[in-house]
Amino acid sequence: MLRFSANLGFLFTQYPLPDAIRAAADAGFDAVECHFPYDTAPANVAAALAQTGLPMLSLNTPPGATRLGEFGLAALPGRQAEARAQIAQAITYAAATGTRAVHVLAGLTQAPEALSVFTDNLAFACAIAEADGLTILIEPLNPRDVPGYALHHADQAERIIAALGRDTLRMMFDCYHMQITGGDLLERFIRLRPIIGHVQFAGVPARAEPDTGEVDYGWLLAQMAQAGWDAPFGAEYRPSTTDMTNSLGWLARWRGRGALHRPDSEC
Numbered sequence: 028m029l030r031f032s033a034n035l036g037f038l039f040t041q042y043p044l045p046d047a048i049r050a051a052a053d054a055g056f057d058a059v060e061c062h063f064p065y066d067t068a069p070a071n072v073a074a075a076l077a078q079t080g081l082p083m084l085s086l087n088t089p090p091g092a093t094r095l096g097e098f099g100l101a102a103l104p105g106r107q108a109e110a111r112a113q114i115a116q117a118i119t120y121a122a123a124t125g126t127r128a129v130h131v132l133a134g135l136t137q138a139p140e141a142l143s144v145f146t147d148n149l150a151f152a153c154a155i156a157e158a159d160g161l162t163i164l165i166e167p168l169n170p171r172d173v174p175g176y177a178l179h180h181a182d183q184a185e186r187i188i189a190a191l192g193r194d195t196l197r198m199m200f201d202c203y204h205m206q207i208t209g210g211d212l213l214e215r216f217i218r219l220r221p222i223i224g225h226v227q228f229a230g231v232p233a234r235a236e237p238d239t240g241e242v243d244y245g246w247l248l249a250q251m252a253q254a255g256w257d258a259p260f261g262a263e264y265r266p267s268t269t270d271m272t273n274s275l276g277w278l279a280r281w282r283g284r285g286a287l288h289r290p291d292s293e294c
Contacts, residue, residue: 029248029281032084034227034263036062039271043067045075052079054275055282058259060084060225065116069123076125084259085128085164085199085225088117099132101152102145102177106134114152121161128162128224130199133177141177146187153195162224166199169207172234180208181219188222197224201263206231206242213250226256229264236264238277245281 033051035044042050044067051059059081064072076083091097091113100110117129131152133145145165152163165184168176178184184198200223202212209215216223228248230240237244248260266274 029252030057030259031278031282032056032058032060032259032261034060034062034261036060036087037263037265041269045071048072048075048079048081048083050271052081054271055278056081056259056262057282058082058084060086060261060263062087063089064124065089065120069120072124083121083124083126084261085130086117086121086124086126087130088132089113090132091134097134098173098176099134101131101148102133102138102141103136104138104140104144107144107148110134110148111151114148115155118152118156118159118161122159126161128164128197129156130164130166133165135173135175136177137175142183142187145177146190149187149196150191150193153191153193156195161195163193163196164199164224165196166201167204167208168201169204171207172204181205181215185219185222198222199225199227201227201229202242202244202247203227203229203231203234203263212242212247213254216251216256217254220255223256225258225261226251227261227263229262233267234265235267236274236277237262238280239267244277248281 033056035047039047039050044064048059064086091100100106100113121129156163167178167181167184170179188196200216205212228237228244230237231242268274
């Protein structure tokens with residue numbers, strides 16, 4: 028049985044966050060996740076989650092000064108105090124809303140010491156997350172979409188997780204980014220499974236609906252489930268239409284009964 032989470036950073040964005048949670052429940056999603064919920068009072072998010080019965084799987088640390096092109100601070104040398112304040116803010120918000128994981132954004136930097144700075148800040152994040160039973164996530168982002176990001180490849184994430192040795196720290200396996208940075212998704216998923224904390228997906232290369240593009244998710248997600256993944260898969264795609272009914276045809280076909288092989292697939 029496949030279960031799915033709506034990423035409210037991209038889906039149902041026409042609504043305020045509490046209403047987006049309700050819309051996701053009405054559409055048949057089993058969970059939600061978000062990017063930057065900080066403009067919404069945690070109590071309002073918690074109330075919508077309680078009303079719908081949906082869990083919130085993850086949220087991101089704040090991106091920093093977006094007007095200056097920032098996208099996270101945790102790997103930026105000289106910004107440790109700000110980065111840790113943002114990490115603490117995210118963990119406090121997650122605890123208040125019952126969110127299960129915090130994705131710590133590394134940020135845009137190619138400084139030689141970036142991954143060392145990132146590792147130190149992640150140790151701080153893990154130490155305070157443990158008190159609330161939260162997971163800390165890190166996510167390799169492909170260099171085509173996010174040039175200059177400090178964490179582009181899964182092997183970098185592997186080394187950081189191994190170096191810290193904390194059960195609290197896991198990798199976000201985003202199939203969209205992983206396909207662009209090497210493909211071979213099922214084999215890499217199986218190899219990395221012990222350190223994966225969440226799985227996301229979107230059509231490649233357009234990051235549109237998952238039943239479009241070069242990846243046959245109907246086959247892939249079912250294989251991942253057979254390999255032992257029993258948590259909801261995170262739908263983090265940009266709808267190609269404003270009519271969400273037309274954008275969610277894949278959900279009606281795949282939810283709750285195992286994914287189907289796409290008839291037109293050559294995979």
